[in-house]
């Protein structure tokens with residue numbers, strides 16, 4: 001069982017290639033050892049118990065909160081550990097872990113595993129208290145933390161900082177047990193009652209609260225290399241803020257503002273924030289969010305409740321859950337505490353069927369014949385793809401099961417389908433390249449009849465060697481991402497076809513599969529992918545999420561807003577923009593207007609890279625000058641210097657294009 | 663619009679969305695082809711002539727500047743960003759001289775106005791007084807260039823009639839609150855003491871409050887080249903000219919903004 005891969009896969013795309021990857025894997029093997037229980041048959045629960053008994057404890061030096069990961073130990077359970085989700089932290093703040101354990105307790109396997117987990121955590125808490133007593137941290141903090149840890153499992157949280165400490169503690173347990181991409185949830189909502197009572201009772205001031213949030217985020221930002229998943233910075237500690245209430249009013253509070261501001265002030269790529277926006281939100285909050293963008297950490301990402309929630313309800317998610325949605329690490333809507341949903345288990349490539357079709361056939365009487373044939377090929381390719389995802393095995397997860405609704409009652413582990421929602425989510429790439437390819441073919445072959453499809457295809461197959469004219473022609477027309485009826489029509493008709501397949505698909509839990517049009521895969525899956533008719537050459541990156549290098553901001557938003565996201569198509573659909581920071585600084589008020597308009601028009605989600613091309617070009621040449629430079633990569637932010645050079649090049653190219661259209 | 667009006671053609675070079683510097687809020691700007699004068703520093707040389715002109719890249723003719731569009735199509739283009747026209751945003755008529763084709767596209771403005779869309783114009787005001795009078799009814803914000811107030815310069819260099827301009831300016835200034843005067847600080851044109859004297863007097867006489875001045879730039883060399891026109895004389899580009907205009911305004915207590923175009 002290859003338990004080490006999650007820790008090493010971020011090095012896969014290093015500039016030095018596979019050699020360094022192997023070296024890193026070996027290094028991770030020697031650095032991170034699995035803890036294996038010895039008495040009787042090994043189980044996940046027993047391993048966890050032993051792990052928590054043996055991990056090294058580190059006390060904070062310059063932070064009020066205790067937070068540590070023993071990077072040298074983990075568990076090596078068979079199967080994939082459930083990741084890319086958020087634990088229901090509210091259950092151990094407004095309730096207790098003891099309550100969760102009591103629900104799970106029993107003489108069956110489920111109960112035994114829960115007992116192991118409870119014992120392990122209990123033991124760790126005792127060890128932490130002992131370490132706190134022996135430590136040399138400030139008396140006042142020491143006392144407070146000992147008190148917090150004595151209450152951490154058996155009592156509800158009384159105070160705001162106690163709750164923050166509790167989240168940190170359970171969060172570290174997740175990382176320690178090999179869960180990856182651990183989100184934080186709706187912290188403004190979960191923590192507000194404690195915040196309010198502490199303010200009213202003069203336990204703390206608002207400034208204290210801000211500072212506590214700052215300290216909390218700072219702790220989460222530690223261990224960033226260890227936590228990074230598919231690339232450095234891909235950590236997934238997402239905090240969800242704001243959002244519509246079921247009565248249609250907009251929810252936000254002082255904490256919403258504080259979390260946004262403190263995240264920005266930290267100037268780290270992760271933890272990151274996602275702001276749930278709506279036509280009903282106060283303008284002041286939008287203004288604050290835009291201010292925070294200027295901190296250039298890539299946060300917040302905007303998720304439009306006015307579009308996302310109806311799509312969730314259309315899928316069959318209950319009203320209450322839909323209005324309470326969070327997201328997986330990037331943007332895929334996720335129902336916290338009720339869901340197994342693994343929302344990014346594989347990347348589907350819309351182009352591979354197109355390539356296959358054109359390799360087999362270039363004679364079509366009409367454009368529609370070509371389109372229908374492509375859809376047929378693509379549907380087939382999608383069905384095969386879905387069969388493969390069914391093979392994924394998940395490891396037992398007693399910790400997460402205890403936190404997840406209906407697992408305890410059913411006495412079924414989350415990995416066996418114990419939770420309420422059990423769907424899979426996939427991301428997709430290259431739809432843009434296919435749509436632009438189709439439109440180019442339509443224009444050049446069927447409308448103006450400048451070329452035969454055979455000629456175009458030969459040029460493509462030769463990677464446009466000796467066909468500069470064709471290449472330039474193809475590259476210059478980009479319609480995906482524009483207010484173009486045909487592009488919207490093609491996008492919808494292609495996704496509608498596979499959405500029917502997705503709807504009828506059943507994973508082993510009876511769940512279906514959902515997909516979205518933004519994916520981390522745009523710069524990975526393309527590596528072996530031949531040239532296409534959108535003017536993309538062999539191996540070049542696919543289009544990034546929903547974006548268009550030739551279109552202005554309102555145009556891309558209009559495009560994104562006209563796409564159909566219902567019928568399984570809501571697994572994250574992010575418009576990705578580049579903006580020069582100066583552009584927002586000079587036009588802050590107008591940018592707020594733009595965002596208000598954009599929310600109303602109805603984009604699904606949106607993220608922004610505030611960066612000018614000069615900075616990026618200079619940073620590539622002189623990395624030493626840019627240690628703190630953060631960029632948005634796919635759904636996460638990272639230090640520019642940590643990125644492989646092809647990612648750097650793509651960011652530079654997009655920044656230049658954005659400056660041209662602005 | 664009547665069915666006939668919908669099919670009426672106007673000649674434009676470009677429709678630019680998400681414009682942030684052409685009036686309040688977010689705007690879509692239409693550039694009409696054809697101008698009534700010819701400023702030697704013009705940054706939109708492709709808009710000077712009404713006729714459709716080829717543009718050249720290297721040696722080949724690569725396309726045309728200008729195309730005819732029906733009012734119906736133009737309307738749908740202008741309305742694409744409608745949801746963004748909040749807080750005073752809308753459309754801006756620019757060019758060239760947008761007032762030249764005004765009678766042609768007036769039915770469209772009538773419709774846009776009744777849809778509640780704000781209409782701004784960037785004009786040099788060398789236009790038929792009757793057109794200006796009618797335009798007053800439709801235009802919500804006026805951005806009016808003041809290039810030179812010396813009649814001979816106006817006539818010989820720009821090719822415009824000073825009296826026509828001044829009459830139009832006073833007509834507009836009397837009938838609208840929303841007027842912004844824009845002074846391109848072309849060296850040897852705007853910054854001569856004689857011109858500045860006229861400028862100050864005119865501003866005071868008409869009580870114009872909102873004034874923007876800007877430096878002439880030559881971002882458009884590419885366009886001149888593509889039109890195979892000689893490049894504009896660089897003598898008009900001058901920081902000193904901006905300073906001279908700014909000084910004159912300041913010393914007469916006339917508030918103004920320096921903007922980047």
Ligand code: SF4
Nearest residue numbers: 697700701704758786
């Ligand atoms: S008025 Fe404007 S468009 Fe006309 S020539 Fe002068 S600068 Fe160019």
